[in-house]
Amino acid sequence: MDLILEKKSVIQILEEIAVLLDLAGENPFKSRAYSNAARVLETTGESLEELIRSGQLGETKGIGKALEEKILTLAVTGTLEYYEKLRGQFPPTLFDLLKIPNLGPKKVKTLYSTLGIQSLDELEKACQARIIRALSGFGEKTEQRILEGIERVRTYAARVLLPAAEAAAQPLFESVSSHPATLRASLCGSLRRRRETIKDIDLLASSREPGELIEAFTGLPQVKTITGQGSTKASVVLENGIASDLRVVADDEFPFALNYFTGSKEHNTLMRSRARTFGYRLNEYALTRENGEILSCQNEEAIYWALELDYIPPELREGLHEIGWAMNRAVPSLIEYEDLKGHRACHTRVSGWRGASLEKGPPPVHWATIPWDWRSQQSGLLCQWPG
Structure with a gap:
């Protein structure tokens, strides 16, 4: 059985459903069932595909019949009507508020239903206007902590x-x-x-x-x-x-986990597709035949060899042309420091040009170029960078 969504994505959606139920004011036991199911899936050693194929998903503690059906639908189709309806009740930016420490679904629901706050910007303005402290269950200290939390979230969100x-x-x-x-x-x-x-x-x-x-x-x-x-x-x-x-x-899972969590998502999709052409299944736990036999791979290189591919360096795993290169024994070599042959530098003869209006025209410049071996030019190797 080929799954559209893997375990990690299903876990994320189950956790989101739990939050959405809290925001909707549903029975706490209902939301807890989804968060518990997410935790159970995260801690179990088997892949989601194995749990479904073996029939163990519904027998897993914390996952009843109704949840089993929803998880199966998510995994196989990639969507769930119940989830989409819940999402439609709230603006997506509301989840940004939940990133603030100690601001849980209950308080976010109060902010949304009472003041119509939907985003970090709106929440920040309300705090600065001292509106939040007047709400029941908040207060001046909470208002200040929210402002600090907003600043922290923005800092941590930056790449x-x-x-x-x-x-x-x-x-x-x-x-x-x-x-x-x-x-x-x-x-x-x-x-x-x-x-x-x-x-x-x-x-x-x-x-x-x-x-x-x-x-x-x-x-x-x-x-x-x-x-x-x-x-x-x-x-x-x-x-x-x-x-x-x-x-x-576990150590026997390490090569597969390393390959999967290195990514990219696009590369992982290509690798799973390549595995299927051999009748194999590849995930973050193992490479298996259709009969369930696990192909032993001691390292990441062995995974590529098992799929009749040359090893692909992590820097090239972006879901572009790397599988074709590896199939044809044509994976390009990465550029090394020793490949650098020269550096083009640009200088201006006019001081204080930085920040000047472009209406003045470009600054007068001269170029200084370090020569490199002619053979490198002929090979097409990139040897110049702007100074």
């Missing part, structure tokens, strides 16, 4: 440049990889793919003692706030405002 993310990630990675409970560890996500900007730092580790590793991670001196902690995953915000996640898996 950071790759060098800054690498500098923040290095001590985290060293701490995780050197921990006695760690078998293997790696950075993953957009940081491993070396994107220009990074939203958060994703780490992956394998261990026989995941709880011990999670505790050590959340206790690192760089951690400012713990935003989520389970038996195999923790989410934190660092002192510098960058968010970071650590996932811990």
Whole structure:
């Protein structure tokens, strides 16, 4: 059975349904059932596909018949009418308010139903006008904390440049990889793919003692706030405002998890499609044949070899042409520092030109170019960057 949505996406939707039910003022037990189901799916070792195929989904504690049907519909079709109707009752920006610490669905519902507040900007203006403190259950201190929370949310939401993310990630990675409970560890996500900007730092580790590793991670001196902690995953915000996640898996799952959580989503889709051409199923846990037999892969390279592909470096995994390259043994080499042959620099002879109106025309300049080997020009290798 091919699923449209994988477990991670289904979990996210179940959690969102729980919040929407709280916003709608539904029975708390109803919303709790969805959040519990999300937590059960997150902590179970099996993939969603395995749970459905084996019939164990409905037998899992915390997932009744009604929830089983909704999860199955989500996974197979990628949508759920019940979820879409709930979403239609509220503006999507309302979820931004829930990112503010200590501002839960009940208070967000009050803000929305009483004052019509739908966004962070509207909430900020209401706080600055001292309107929020007059609401029941809020007060002056709550109003001030909300303003501080808005500022924090905006800070944390910003993406950071790759060098800054690498500098923040290095001590985290060293701490995780050197921990006695760690078998293997790696950075993953957009940081491993070396994107220009990074939203958060994703780490992956394998261990026989995941709880011990999670505790050590959340206790690192760089951690400012713990935003989520389970038996195999923790989410934190660092002192510098960058968010970071650590996932811990079994060692035989590590290559598959590393490949999946490195991404990109588009690359993962191409990899699953490639696996299906061989009659295999690929997810974050394993590469399996149709009969359920697991193909052993000791590292990430082995996954590509099993699919008759050359290894694709993380930097090229953006869902573009990389599968075709790997099929034809034509994966391009990454540019190394030694490939740099020259640097073109631009200078102006006029001081104080910065910020001048373009109506004056472009500043008079001269070019200084360091020559490079003619063979590099002939090969088409990019050797110039603007100064």
